[in-house]
Amino acid sequence: MKKRLLAALMAGAMALTMTACGGSGDDSQTGAPDADAGQTDGAADAGETYKVGIVQLVEHDALDAATKGFQDALTEALGDAVSFEFNNAQNDSNTCSTIVNGYVSSGVDLIMANATPALQAAAAATGDIPILGTSVTEYGVALEISDFSGTVGGNISGTSDLAPLDQQAAMLQEWFPDAKNVGLLYCSAEPNSQYQVDVVKAELEKLGYTCTLYAFSESNDLSAVCTTAAEASDVLYVPTDNTCANNSGIIDNICRPAKVPVIAGEEGICKGCGVATLSISYEDLGRTTGEMAAKILTGEADISTMAIEYAPATKKYNKTICDELGLTAPEGYVEIEA
Missing domain, CATH: 3.40.50.2300 (Response regulator)
Known part of the structure; x- marks a missing residue:
């Protein structure tokens, strides 16, 4: 009886150890452009933590710079309280949908959609999780809003790369x-x-x-x-x-x-x-998006009232x-x- 009890206790201890190792919460940043750049240690001592999912349509200089600017600005604002999961859709809109549905299933706190097909996929996937677009030229066109006046409303806002x-x-x-x-x-x-x-x-x-x-x-x-x-x-x-x-x-x-x-x-x-x-500077555009994200995550701003922001050309x-x-x-x- 003592041997059985000892074996059960050892098995339980091993299970707890394996659970702790498997649930580390490390970022998944396959192909992420310098995702940890600018991180500061210990910015959130015992406060909330936030998981942000990034879906980028394709890898090229402009979109990479926007993603980098977004991550840098949000990390500067929240430090270790924020972590990122990054995925590149390889210029395939169906892959954007797959990526975003994964973020919705895992319960991320915010989705950053880099480029129009990524934004469209995010908008179709959730009406609850905050979505910030970037590198999107015209939100009214992208989201089929006929009377677009500068604010999307609901759970969507972001930044536009439209030069006049x-x-x-x-x-x-x-x-x-x-x-x-x-x-x-x-x-x-x-x-x-x-x-x-x-x-x-x-x-x-x-x-x-x-x-x-x-x-x-x-x-x-x-x-x-x-x-x-x-x-x-x-x-x-x-x-x-x-x-x-x-x-x-x-x-x-x-x-x-x-x-x-x-x-x-x-x-x-x-x-x-x-x-x-x-x-425009796509890195600056991404930074503006990251600053918007920080305000949304901390409750400083309501995404439903946030107007689309633009960068100077x-x-x-x-x-x-x-x-x-x-x-x-x-x-x-x-x-x-x-």
Whole structure:
């Protein structure tokens, strides 16, 4: 009887030990861009802790910078009280849904959705867990809100990467006043890209340009569509399009040898294939999102009343491509760092 009792006690002790090891709560950060950067130790002595799930559509410079800025700002605000679970959807909207459903099942305290398909997946998955979007161009378009006035309401808010589209059209005219045909290259699977090219096209037509939309549905079609666009255009415009950003090298390999300049909607695309951009800092955009998250998690702010926030835009140019194409930047442009 004593032997049985001793065996039972030992088994119970082993079970407790295994449970303690298995439930450590470590972050799952597969492919996370510097997720622990800036963490401070002991920021929450005995207070609440928070788990934040991050779903990022695809890996490229702009989205990576937004995620980094978000994590840095939120960690600076909450220290060890916050931990992150990061997942990259590899540019697949169905994978975004799988990731977000996992976060909902595990009961995270907040979801950060980086890019429009990630936001759409999060919005479809939960109406209760707070959702902050970032790198989303137009929330009304992304969430199909016909009378969008700047505040989504419910459990959703965030930050927008939209630089003024009329100013982007004016910038194209500033660089290429004598051009006649402008091709607008974008992925038709991204609703915010469609929104941008529609607005820019209308603005360019007011300025006297002949504009043609060149849409591709997936990255496998990009090369053929871009080649057609370059052959028929004096200059190309590329919006803040995730598929283009992830494949800017393809665009550059077609347009630069053909001497067709590209005006880009954001700095990452411009760095890869463009001559100029009116762009925001995605790291600053992410930091603003992280500051919003800190207020939501600590109860300082109600997400349902938080308006979408925007970042200031700066005129920048790609010196390497400009030099090769024989272009000189107008006054007021900042060189993109290599």
